[in-house]
Amino acid sequence: xxxxxxxxxxxxxxDPFLLALIATVAFASVVPARGGAVHWxxxxxxxxxxxxFFLHGAKLSREAILDGIGNWRLxxxxxxxxxxxxxxxxxxxxGLEAGWAxxxxxxxxxxxxxxxxxxxxxxxxTAMAGGNVAAAVCSASxxxxxxxxxxxxxxALFSHVGGGGGAAPSLAAxxxxxxxxLLPFVAGHLxxxxxxxxxxxxxxxxxPVDRSSILLVVYTAFSAAVVGGIWQxxxxxxxxxxxxxCAVILALVMGANVAMARLAGLPREDAIVLLFCGSKxxxxxxxxxxxxxxxxAQVGQVVLPLMVFHQLQLFVCAVIAGRYAxxxxxxxxxxxxxxxxxxxxxxxxxxxxxxxxxxxPPECLPGxxxxxxxxxxxxxxxxxxxxxxx
Amino acid sequence: xxxxxxxxxxxxxxxxxxxxxxACLARLEAxxxxxxxxxxxxxxxxxxxxxxxxxxxxxxxGPLAGVPYVVKDLFDVAGLPTTAGAGLLATAxxxxxxxxxxxxxxxxxxxLVGTANMDEFAYGFATVNATHGTTxxxxxxxxxxxxxxxGSAAAVAAGLVPFSLGSDTNGSIRVPASLCGLFGLKPxxxxxxxxxxxxxxxxxxxxxxxxxxxxxxxxxxxVLAGAELPSPAPTAFRVGRLGGRFRQNADAEQLAxxxxxxxxxxxxxxxxxxxxxxxxxxITAFEGGxxxxxxxxxxxxxxxxxxxxxxxxxxxxxxxxxARALRFRQRFRDEVLAAIAGFDVLLAPATPCVAPTIAxxxxxxxxxxxxxxxxxxxxxxxxxFLGLPSLAVxxxxxxxxxxxxxxxxxxxxxxxxxxxxxxxxxxxxxxxxTGVMA
Numbered sequence: 007x008x009x010x011x012x013x014x015x016x017x018x019x020x021d022p023f024l025l026a027l028i029a030t031v032a033f034a035s036v037v038p039a040r041g042g043a044v045h046w047x048x049x050x051x052x053x054x055x056x057x058x059f060f061l062h063g064a065k066l067s068r069e070a071i072l073d074g075i076g077n078w079r080l081x082x083x084x085x086x087x088x089x090x091x092x093x094x095x096x097x098x099x100x101g102l103e104a105g106w107a108x109x110x111x112x113x114x115x116x117x118x119x120x121x122x123x124x125x126x127x128x129x130x131x132t133a134m135a136g137g138n139v140a141a142a143v144c145s146a147s148x149x150x151x152x153x154x155x156x157x158x159x160x161x162a163l164f165s166h167v168g169g170g171g172g173a174a175p176s177l178a179a180x181x182x183x184x185x186x187x188l189l190p191f192v193a194g195h196l197x198x199x200x201x202x203x204x205x206x207x208x209x210x211x212x213x214p215v216d217r218s219s220i221l222l223v224v225y226t227a228f229s230a231a232v233v234g235g236i237w238q239x240x241x242x243x244x245x246x247x248x249x250x251x252c253a254v255i256l257a258l259v260m261g262a263n264v265a266m267a268r269l270a271g272l273p274r275e276d277a278i279v280l281l282f283c284g285s286k287x288x289x290x291x292x293x294x295x296x297x298x299x300x301x302x303a304q305v306g307q308v309v310l311p312l313m314v315f316h317q318l319q320l321f322v323c324a325v326i327a328g329r330y331a332x333x334x335x336x337x338x339x340x341x342x343x344x345x346x347x348x349x350x351x352x353x354x355x356x357x358x359x360x361x362x363x364x365x366x367p368p369e370c371l372p373g374x375x376x377x378x379x380x381x382x383x384x385x386x387x388x389x390x391x392x393x394x395x396x
Numbered sequence: 397x398x399x400x401x402x403x404x405x406x407x408x409x410x411x412x413x414x415x416x417x418x419a420c421l422a423r424l425e426a427x428x429x430x431x432x433x434x435x436x437x438x439x440x441x442x443x444x445x446x447x448x449x450x451x452x453x454x455x456x457x458g459p460l461a462g463v464p465y466v467v468k469d470l471f472d473v474a475g476l477p478t479t480a481g482a483g484l485l486a487t488a489x490x491x492x493x494x495x496x497x498x499x500x501x502x503x504x505x506x507x508l509v510g511t512a513n514m515d516e517f518a519y520g521f522a523t524v525n526a527t528h529g530t531t532x533x534x535x536x537x538x539x540x541x542x543x544x545x546x547g548s549a550a551a552v553a554a555g556l557v558p559f560s561l562g563s564d565t566n567g568s569i570r571v572p573a574s575l576c577g578l579f580g581l582k583p584x585x586x587x588x589x590x591x592x593x594x595x596x597x598x599x600x601x602x603x604x605x606x607x608x609x610x611x612x613x614x615x616x617x618x619v620l621a622g623a624e625l626p627s628p629a630p631t632a633f634r635v636g637r638l639g640g641r642f643r644q645n646a647d648a649e650q651l652a653x654x655x656x657x658x659x660x661x662x663x664x665x666x667x668x669x670x671x672x673x674x675x676x677x678x679i680t681a682f683e684g685g686x687x688x689x690x691x692x693x694x695x696x697x698x699x700x701x702x703x704x705x706x707x708x709x710x711x712x713x714x715x716x717x718x719a720r721a722l723r724f725r726q727r728f729r730d731e732v733l734a735a736i737a738g739f740d741v742l743l744a745p746a747t748p749c750v751a752p753t754i755a756x757x758x759x760x761x762x763x764x765x766x767x768x769x770x771x772x773x774x775x776x777x778x779x780x781f782l783g784l785p786s787l788a789v790x791x792x793x794x795x796x797x798x799x800x801x802x803x804x805x806x807x808x809x810x811x812x813x814x815x816x817x818x819x820x821x822x823x824x825x826x827x828x829x830t831g832v833m834a
Binding site for chain 1: 668670671672673674675677678681689692693696697701704705706708709710711712713714717720721724770
């Protein structure tokens with residue numbers, strides 16, 4: 007008898023954050039916030055959203071945005087995928103399904119199609135697949151920045167067409183975006199020289215703050231939805247159709263991105279950036295935005311497609327990135343990287359320190375920058391003595 | 397009094413170790429140079445009593461019987477935290493045992509009386525320490541003693557103890573020896589016991605003694621190395637002078653003294669010295685930064701302001717640069733050893749100038765004023781880079797601030813350096829100024 011080795015069967019890993027989201031939805035379904043508590047939860051939610059964007063403003067390095075800007079053709083393609091291709095597919099799908107049983111899911115699908123790309127997972131998948139990480143940082147950051155303004159505007163433009171019903175944001179909603187999202191973001195970013203270090207240093211504390219603020223938004227949203235009778239309006243068939251819709255959107259976008267990269271003759275590293283940054287939709291930006299743009303009672307149903315899509319994209323992209331990494335290893339393609347340079351300037355120093363999980367205290371920053379400049383001078387002397395190559 | 401003479405008196409019963417120790421402890425208490433960080437009265441008295449008891453019983457405690465000494469604050473001393481000059485480590489757990497070097501000195505009869513001030517984590521040439529203060533140069537208290545082993549140097553130069561131990565990564569023994577007018581040895585890399593010392597950059601870290609004569613330096617070296625000096629001592633020396641970069645950024649009188657010592661000795665130009673210094677600088681920054689990265693991540697502000705920025709910057713250096721600097725070292729070392737094959741001793745300045753003032757701790761390098769903390773080691777750093785032994789010796793400069801010269805030898809060539817230094821002492825070209833008690 008021959009024994010055959012069987013590949014051990016493994017369940018695909020589930021994002022623990024998604025499990026927390028599901029638990030929050032379940033909790034809100036059983037114990038929703040009611041009566042006087044609603045006001046306080048809404049206040050807390052507003053504060054959490056503002057805090058979230060404030061922290062993102064403090065976290066995002068100006069250099070990360072500026073550094074990769076040179077690769078404009080790639081960024082235009084990524085932005086086109088996020089803000090043109092996605093909305094077109096969303097519009098067509100919701101148009102085709104005009105007799106949708108649950109119009110708020112249609113609203114949610116359209117909303118999802120208009121959202122910016124994710125930052126962290128886009129970059130992580132790009133790195134895993136051996137793509138152009140610097141360009142991914144830039145593309146994803148640009149997409150997120152642009153999304154603060156572009157998503158509400160596009161939603162205002164398209165929701166009339168897409169049959170989103172009461173989801174159209176008024177000028178007041180855009181104002182809310184500015185006050186609740188943009189201002190805290192800019193404030194955070196302007197305070198970055200002082201608090202950027204703290205934010206990075208206390209990543210372990212801030213990450214739960216970041217995530218729990220999203221959970222708070224979800225809880226308030228679902229409470230409102232439950233009180234408004236969401237579970238009476240959703241059935242298994244709705245969920246199945248939702249999942250199918252998300253799969254179709256993802257497949258169409260990814261297919262189009264691969265074709266677009268080939269047509270444009272993008273190098274492999276940039277094609278990977280387009281594939282991952284161009285096909286993502288951000289749950290982190292999307293949930294608070296929905297909280298700001300849609301009436302509380304609708305938010306729960308509007309973000310449901312986003313939650314389904316989010317987990318689907320993580321699964322699919324993880325599999326694809328794994329394939330890329332495997333192919334890269336098989337090719338033995340170890341393109342020698344030029345030795346990375348010594349970080350120069352405050353932003354580069356902060357970014358390099360963050361790469362080591364370290365935050366440079368503001369009072370040390372000038373001295374560190376000065377010492378890095380001194381080290382760079384020594385490195386130049388060494389290069390000259392050592393034959394001059396970079 | 398020299399260490400050797402003091403040990404002889406104690407071994408012969410002309411002096412008691414306990415009395416010598418008590419007098420020494422009183423001097424440490426009265427010291428105003430910020431040289432000492434901890435006075436180890438109880439331990440010192442016990443060690444001295446052991447020495448006296450052994451002599452009373454007819455035994456021989458060893459060649460350093462009853463001689464008091466201090467160690468830089470980075471040597472393990474059993475029962476005390478090893479702070480490396482850092483306030484951050486003041487509450488660290490106590491060392492379980494003495495550093496190996498301290499244990500060897502104890503076996504030779506020496507009496508440990510205190511720990512000495514240093515730049516935090518040995519990173520600097522100034523001994524400006526936020527926790528303990530700035531060590532003052534006994535020849536002029538308004539000036540730096542040099543560093544990072546500045547407390548060890550000042551303790552000997554001020555006449556507190558006959559010898560002391562320091563550590564030298566890029567010049568941390570030779571720089572303060574030059575500024576305080578002492579003999580200071582950086583041994584062949586890796587030849588003296590490093591166990592139980594707090595590192596800075598392991599590619600270059602060494603320990604060594606400060607003393608007031610070639611003979612005392614040799615005596616302490618023998619105890620630490622467990623080696624004997626050859627007998628008879630060499631008397632003929634093939635001497636060369638290091639040229640090029642070593643002739644720039646140097647004091648004119650220092651260069652004249654080097655020329656006088658070398659006599660007919662030719663100038664040896666080592667190409668790529670600037671590259672060697674740069675590579676040594678980068679390797680030290682990288683290894684120091686990597687060593688402290690976890691601590692910096694947790695509590696950067698707990699570090700001394702004078703060292704933390706340098707350590708953070710070092711911790712951000714790319715690994716590829718460190719690897720490149722190490723590759724450069726290997727090639728450079730092969731080239732230099734070939735170029736100096738015909739010499740026993742090479743001469744070079746120990747520091748580019750006399751001690752800078754504490755008020756303006758800068759020195760002129762290539763026409764620019766640069767921080768002394770980083771640049772006093774311009775002539776010592778390339779020698780550490782090669783791993784060669786180097787003995788800093790004080791030029792005879794009556795009524796002027798001290799200035800030193802490096803006697804550089806072949807790997808394992810310390811006995812040759814001691815013999816040559818003794819010869820220069822005899823000729824009156826080098827030697828410590830006595831009676832410094834400023």
